[in-house]
Amino acid sequence: MPTVAVVCGSRSDLPTLKGCFEVLDSYGISWEASVISAHRQADALHAYVDEAEGSGVQIFIGAAGLAAHLPGVLASLTAKPVIGIPLDSGSLGGADALYAVVQMPPGVPVATVAIGGVGAKNAAHLVARILALSDAELADRVAAFRDDQASKAELRIDPSA
Numbered sequence: 001m002p003t004v005a006v007v008c009g010s011r012s013d014l015p016t017l018k019g020c021f022e023v024l025d026s027y028g029i030s031w032e033a034s035v036i037s038a039h040r041q042a043d044a045l046h047a048y049v050d051e052a053e054g055s056g057v058q059i060f061i062g063a064a065g066l067a068a069h070l071p072g073v074l075a076s077l078t079a080k081p082v083i084g085i086p087l088d089s090g091s092l093g094g095a096d097a098l099y100a101v102v103q104m105p106p107g108v109p110v111a112t113v114a115i116g117g118v119g120a121k122n123a124a125h126l127v128a129r130i131l132a133l134s135d136a137e138l139a140d141r142v143a144a145f146r147d148d149q150a151s152k153a154e155l156r157i158d159p160s161a
Contacts, residue, residue, distance in 0.1 A: 004031040004127055005052045007045070008063040009070050011035050013087055017063055019117050020085070023124030027141050029131065038070040045070075049077040059130060061123050062110070065089025068100035071110045083126055084110040085119045 004024060024031045036045045060078060062071030063085040071084030084101035088094035094115035101112045113119035132139035
């Protein structure tokens, strides 16, 4: 039973999501990925959300480019958290998708991350932090990751050297 359902609108989106899958794996978070278009397969998306919730999915990630309706549609179909990843798939460098994902109507919340591959990784880190609120072992893994990041960024210069 996956904890996270990652949905994108096109098979061509999957390579951009590779970092998301790798980060989820590094935390030991179970996930599944599906390709379902919010525009072309609305009924299938609705059925998928019902099935995913019934199987125990706790968080949805929707990745979409251009008009990027997928994350908002997911959020309209579930009370579970939804994270939107705007994808760079048009002539506007992903800005169109970013604007579409962040402009949800009241009551249809979508947490949004950066455009593209960085956003995909950050979506997975956000998932880990949300789930860590009720999972002490995962909270320890999140803390260890943060400590590792801090140690890589730390620089001390000894003026006497």
